[in-house]
Amino acid sequence: MPSHDSLYLLRNVFTAPRLMYLLRTACCSDSPVLPLLDATIRDSLSAILNVDLDEKRWLQASLPVRWGGLGVRSVVSLAPSAYLASAACTAELKSALLPAHLRDVDDSGVAVSLPVWKRHSSSPPPSSPSSLAQRNWDDPCCKMQADTLLNCSTDFIDQARLVASCSSGSGDWLNALPLACVGLKMDNATVRIAAGLRLGAPIVRPHVCVCGKMVTVDGLHGLSCRHGSGRHSRHNQVNDLLCRAFVSTGTLATREPHSLCTRDGKRPDGVTQVPWRKGRCIAWDATCPDTFAQSHVQACSSLAGSAAAVAEQKKSQKYADIISGVDFAPFAIETSGVWGSSALNLVAELGRRLAEVTHEPRSTMFLRQRLSVAVQRGNAYCVLGTLR
Numbered sequence: 001m002p003s004h005d006s007l008y009l010l011r012n013v014f015t016a017p018r019l020m021y022l023l024r025t026a027c028c029s030d031s032p033v034l035p036l037l038d039a040t041i042r043d044s045l046s047a048i049l050n051v052d053l054d055e056k057r058w059l060q061a062s063l064p065v066r067w068g069g070l071g072v073r074s075v076v077s078l079a080p081s082a083y084l085a086s087a088a089c090t091a092e093l094k095s096a097l098l099p100a101h102l103r104d105v106d107d108s109g110v111a112v113s114l115p116v117w118k119r120h121s122s123s124p125p126p127s128s129p130s131s132l133a134q135r136n137w138d139d140p141c142c143k144m145q146a147d148t149l150l151n152c153s154t155d156f157i158d159q160a161r162l163v164a165s166c167s168s169g170s171g172d173w174l175n176a177l178p179l180a181c182v183g184l185k186m187d188n189a190t191v192r193i194a195a196g197l198r199l200g201a202p203i204v205r206p207h208v209c210v211c212g213k214m215v216t217v218d219g220l221h222g223l224s225c226r227h228g229s230g231r232h233s234r235h236n237q238v239n240d241l242l243c244r245a246f247v248s249t250g251t252l253a254t255r256e257p258h259s260l261c262t263r264d265g266k267r268p269d270g271v272t273q274v275p276w277r278k279g280r281c282i283a284w285d286a287t288c289p290d291t292f293a294q295s296h297v298q299a300c301s302s303l304a305g306s307a308a309a310v311a312e313q314k315k316s317q318k319y320a321d322i323i324s325g326v327d328f329a330p331f332a333i334e335t336s337g338v339w340g341s342s343a344l345n346l347v348a349e350l351g352r353r354l355a356e357v358t359h360e361p362r363s364t365m366f367l368r369q370r371l372s373v374a375v376q377r378g379n380a381y382c383v384l385g386t387l388r
Helices: 003-014 016-025 033-049 055-061 075-097 108-120 134-152 156-165 188-199 230-248 306-318 341-358 363-384
Strands: 253-255 270-272 281-287 326-332
Touching: 003 016, 003 033, 003 188, 016 075, 033 055, 033 075, 033 188, 055 134, 055 188, 075 108, 075 134, 108 134, 134 156, 156 188, 188 363, 230 253, 230 270, 230 281, 230 341, 230 363, 281 306, 306 326, 306 341, 326 341, 341 363
Parallel strands: 281 326
Antiparallel strands: 253 270, 270 281
16 A cells, blocks of 8 residues: 555544543553554554654654644553543533442542653643543643653754644644645655655755755755755646636636846746736735754754745845835745745735635635645655666
8 A cells, every 4th residue: 555545544544533432431551452552553563654764753753733743642642631531521411420429539540540641741730621631631641742752852953843733734744634636745756855855854865955955864855955956846836726716716827927026037936817816916926935944943943934924025125116006925834844934825815715606615625735845855855766
């Protein structure tokens, strides 16, 4: 089975989702079977991705996507949160069903699970009504894992990678269905490289790039190498998706228009042919700054999206002389998947208008997933393009 299909099924069907009923109804937080099951899940994930998962990478991979992981959950860390949330949800019903002399008997499962949960979390237990939601039990455990990874990181690159992976939108490609008919299916090499970049795993052997510089095992040099063809492919894929999205909303758009700037003959990546808002057309110019470039990595290690913010500011300054009647929207997505604020606003508006046309309320999510997959596919071309 292809890697993308296998990863999607492993995340959403075969592991924690299949065991969720058992984890919520039976106290198995101290079961010796759970570590064995975790080892099987870890081996399966490593085989699917063709990536070496050491303890640190597995710790990150087992986090939810919103916390910087791959969403393949560890049942050892999930079990106490699942049972405690279920116990809190059913406490009132249990009290109503039990006879009076049994209502004050403590739940032995809670007594076992709560100390285990406290070892995995640095926060006090949530109180009612927050305790009814499993996420409110799970998030403190995930936060402690993510903080542990960040505190153990030794350089700016690791810190920037971890901060970026927790940013909203950086893991949109992980939630995409592997459908080739809509351009969301990624090949095995793309999935391996995308997961490896997210986890900081080795993805190539050390070698000399076509530009003459040394490429380390993380393959990060390829993301910004100016001699590789992947950067142009990534740029074109993003712009094609944006142009098609505009057309799908009923707003005709064209690529690389002439005569929009009053000096230097600059051409943005696209412009609408009819007014977009308040009688004004909108032009855009996309860019994909490298999170791990030497000029960006230190700022990105402390604040996600720093490279995208700088890139959007530069684009706005570059096209400040655009003709009257046309608004300009810079569009930046970093190689790590972090979105710029202007890009998020434009995609949100595009998604809203697509939903009006198609009556599909998830249009914004689908558009973000397509763009995220395009960036990861372009990253793979960039990394592989360094090989002679």
